[in-house]
Amino acid sequence: MFKAILVAIHEVRIYLQDKGDLAFSLLLPVVTFALMYGAFGGEMEFHGTAHIVNQDPGGSYSVRLLEQLEEMDSVDLELLSREEADGKLERSDLLMVIYIPEDFSAKLVSGEQTQLLFRQRGNGGQEGQIVASLVRGLAERMNQEFTVLSQASSSLAGREISRERIEIATQKFLEREQEHPLVGVTEETMGSSPDLVNQFLPGVVTMFVLFAITLGAQAIVQERRLGTLERLLTTRLSVGQLFFGKFLAGISRGFLQTLILLGLSYIVLQLFTPLAFIECLVIALVFAAAASALGLIIASIARTEDQATWIAVFLTMSMVMTGGTFFEISEGSVLYTISRVSLNTYANDAFKTIIAQGGSLTDVGMELGVLAGVAVVGLTISRVLFKVMPGGR
Amino acid sequence: MPEEYLVAQELHKSFNEQKAVDGVSFTIYRGEIFGLLGPNGAGKTTAIRMMSTVLEPDRGDVIIGGHSVRREADAVRSQIGVCPQELALYEDLSALDNLVFFGRMAGMSGKEARAQAMARLELMGLSERAKGKVDKFSGGMKRRVNLAVGLMGHPEMLFLDEPTVGVDPQSRNNIYETIEGLRDGGMTILYTTHYMEEADRLCDRVAIMDGGKIIALDTPYELRSQIGEPERVTLEDVFLKLTGRSLRD
Numbered sequence: 053m054f055k056a057i058l059v060a061i062h063e064v065r066i067y068l069q070d071k072g073d074l075a076f077s078l079l080l081p082v083v084t085f086a087l088m089y090g091a092f093g094g095e096m097e098f099h100g101t102a103h104i105v106n107q108d109p110g111g112s113y114s115v116r117l118l119e120q121l122e123e124m125d126s127v128d129l130e131l132l133s134r135e136e137a138d139g140k141l142e143r144s145d146l147l148m149v150i151y152i153p154e155d156f157s158a159k160l161v162s163g164e165q166t167q168l169l170f171r172q173r174g175n176g177g178q179e180g181q182i183v184a185s186l187v188r189g190l191a192e193r194m195n196q197e198f199t200v201l202s203q204a205s206s207s208l209a210g211r212e213i214s215r216e217r218i219e220i221a222t223q224k225f226l227e228r229e230q231e232h233p234l235v236g237v238t239e240e241t242m243g244s245s246p247d248l249v250n251q252f253l254p255g256v257v258t259m260f261v262l263f264a265i266t267l268g269a270q271a272i273v274q275e276r277r278l279g280t281l282e283r284l285l286t287t288r289l290s291v292g293q294l295f296f297g298k299f300l301a302g303i304s305r306g307f308l309q310t311l312i313l314l315g316l317s318y319i320v321l322q323l324f325t326p327l328a329f330i331e332c333l334v335i336a337l338v339f340a341a342a343a344s345a346l347g348l349i350i351a352s353i354a355r356t357e358d359q360a361t362w363i364a365v366f367l368t369m370s371m372v373m374t375g376g377t378f379f380e381i382s383e384g385s386v387l388y389t390i391s392r393v394s395l396n397t398y399a400n401d402a403f404k405t406i407i408a409q410g411g412s413l414t415d416v417g418m419e420l421g422v423l424a425g426v427a428v429v430g431l432t433i434s435r436v437l438f439k440v441m442p443g444g445r
Numbered sequence: 446m447p448e449e450y451l452v453a454q455e456l457h458k459s460f461n462e463q464k465a466v467d468g469v470s471f472t473i474y475r476g477e478i479f480g481l482l483g484p485n486g487a488g489k490t491t492a493i494r495m496m497s498t499v500l501e502p503d504r505g506d507v508i509i510g511g512h513s514v515r516r517e518a519d520a521v522r523s524q525i526g527v528c529p530q531e532l533a534l535y536e537d538l539s540a541l542d543n544l545v546f547f548g549r550m551a552g553m554s555g556k557e558a559r560a561q562a563m564a565r566l567e568l569m570g571l572s573e574r575a576k577g578k579v580d581k582f583s584g585g586m587k588r589r590v591n592l593a594v595g596l597m598g599h600p601e602m603l604f605l606d607e608p609t610v611g612v613d614p615q616s617r618n619n620i621y622e623t624i625e626g627l628r629d630g631g632m633t634i635l636y637t638t639h640y641m642e643e644a645d646r647l648c649d650r651v652a653i654m655d656g657g658k659i660i661a662l663d664t665p666y667e668l669r670s671q672i673g674e675p676e677r678v679t680l681e682d683v684f685l686k687l688t689g690r691s692l693r694d
């Protein structure tokens with residue numbers, strides 16, 4: 053055990069010697085984090101485009117509706133002709149278009165009902181839904197104005213007040229009401245807890261841990277190339293100790309990168325409670341152990357560094373793809389069954405439970421068990437493989 | 446009667462049906478430099494790998510200090526030091542770190558290993574470059590470090606596989622002197638080479654190997670005497686006489 057630790061320290065030391073490698077592997081998580089932060093972290097306000105077909109271009113009410121939409125910071129306005137809009141909807145270029153009918157203003161002036169038409173593909177998409185609800189809000193306000201106006205007009209009926217003055221007074225009243233509403237809303241942001249980072253972070257973390265496979269896969273071939281493997285075999289270091297040392301080194305390297313990534317998320321994004329942070333580190337550690345063991349299996353069968361790298365990259369990529377790292381896999385599907393053999397599935401589930409759902413380590417016992425099992429079994433298998441491979445012992 | 450230290454018994458090893466070592470037997474006495482001399486491909490390295498527990502013999506066994514390489518490999522490993530033909534060093538680490546690491550693998554404490562490493566580097570004339578990275582060293586310096594690593598942990602027996610190949614004269618003389626010093630200190634040494642003059646100068650006894658077999662074994666003087674005036678002929682002539690071929694091909 054003690055010798056194994058010496059081997060691990062030695063390995064990490066060599067790793068630290070190579071400044072270029074080191075800078076790269078430490079910088080990579082930082083850059084990934086920056087990209088993630090840039091993409092999802094900063095501006096988390098909604099911003100969308102309202103696609104509108106105005107078939108009542110001259111109407112006073114349609115103009116007002118568009119003006120009000122334009123005033124909203126979070127919405128850009130794009131006007132389309134009817135044909136354009138229909139075509140784009142047909143081709144799924146657009147998911148939601150709002151149609152203002154020809155008689156919109158005319159009907160409203162005469163006090164009749166009118167309908168805005170929301171045409172959508174499927175559910176209209178997330179953006180479409182939000183834009184639609186914003187437009188609904190505006191329509192609501194118009195309704196309110198009409199109600200107030202008609203109430204004011206009817207209660208003032210018979211007096212010598214022009215309709216125009218009533219309208220202006222009501223308008224002013226409504227505006228004041230809007231500026232100082234009775235029920236106000238104050239927004240307060242707790243850190244910045246962007247959902248998208250929540251969704252993505254587990255995937256990115258698992259990907260980084262998987263690099264441990266590639267590094268671990270090099271462990272034995274590199275020594276073979278240097279000639280140091282044979283030399284080590286003539287010392288009192290046992291093969292078991294050698295493998296366990298490489299295993300520990302793999303864990304520490306995989307864990308180091310994860311630590312940076314999670315640490316930045318903790319400090320900058322304030323994604324976690326301190327407890328959740330620690331829990332994530334525990335998962336990362338167990339996951340790194342499993343990845344390191346898989347790396348050693350490759351290491352014990354690969355004959356050259358290229359071979360080791362390619363096998364490891366292939367394995368890593370397939371696990372990332374099938375492990376639900378970047379997209380949800382629905383239960384019961386074929387992919388779901390396949391995903392059960394990917395380490396990522398378990399690590400990802402575990403991270404998601406902690407990060408996105410606020411769970412605790414007790415909720416991820418099964419996942420941790422699987423990962424720890426893979427670590428132990430993988431280490432054993434790699435040792436056995438090394439024995440049976442030509443030149444092994 | 447000198448004490449038998451290493452006994453090789455009927456060693457056989459084939460690679461893909463091709464015999465690399467074909468029934469080799471010899472005895473090395475404690476405290477001598479034993480030379481394994483032969484052209485490239487004679488089977489010297491394969492023999493050393495079997496003796497140093499890296500490679501399992503197809504047949505036969507080697508007893509070192511009373512322990513079998515087959516059955517008591519760990520006991521054998523604690524007695525031997527190996528200096529392989531190819532450099533076996535961590536190029537990214539300093540010479541000192543290389544020595545200390547292998548010293549620790551040989552079971553020394555950190556303190557012991559550092560002290561011995563410095564002493565070995567001193568012996569090899571490398572103490573000024575102790576902290577220098579190995580990949581910045583010249584070929585000869587790397588060879589000296591390679592040899593120094595094999596000496597870590599006070600082995601009783603040292604295997605040296607062509608330690609002077611591609612080495613500048615200065616490094617070569619340093620290596621010769623070191624080896625003679627070690628022998629005088631009581632170490633048993635197996636030395637392989639394909640340079641005849643080297644074997645002649647350095648070795649107490651020499652086994653000439655060709656095609657996986659030992660074709661002659663004696664002191665260099667006796668070997669030379671067998672084919673003529675010992676002062677006038679060389680081991681080169683001995684090899685030519687025995688095989689009909691020149692060693693240099």
Ligand SMILES: Nc1ncnc2c1ncn2[C@@H]1O[C@H](COP(=O)(O)OP(=O)(O)O)[C@@H](O)[C@H]1O
Nearest residue numbers: 460464465483484485486487488489490491492
């Ligand atoms: N690992 C190996 N695989 C296949 N053939 C080998 C291997 N090692 C050595 N040989 C062959 O065995 C023979 C002896 O090689 P070696 O022991 O290296 O000779 P020497 O050290 O005397 O030059 C050569 O023909 C060589 O090609």
Ligand SMILES: [Mg+2]
Nearest residue numbers: 489490491530
């Ligand atoms: Mg050789």
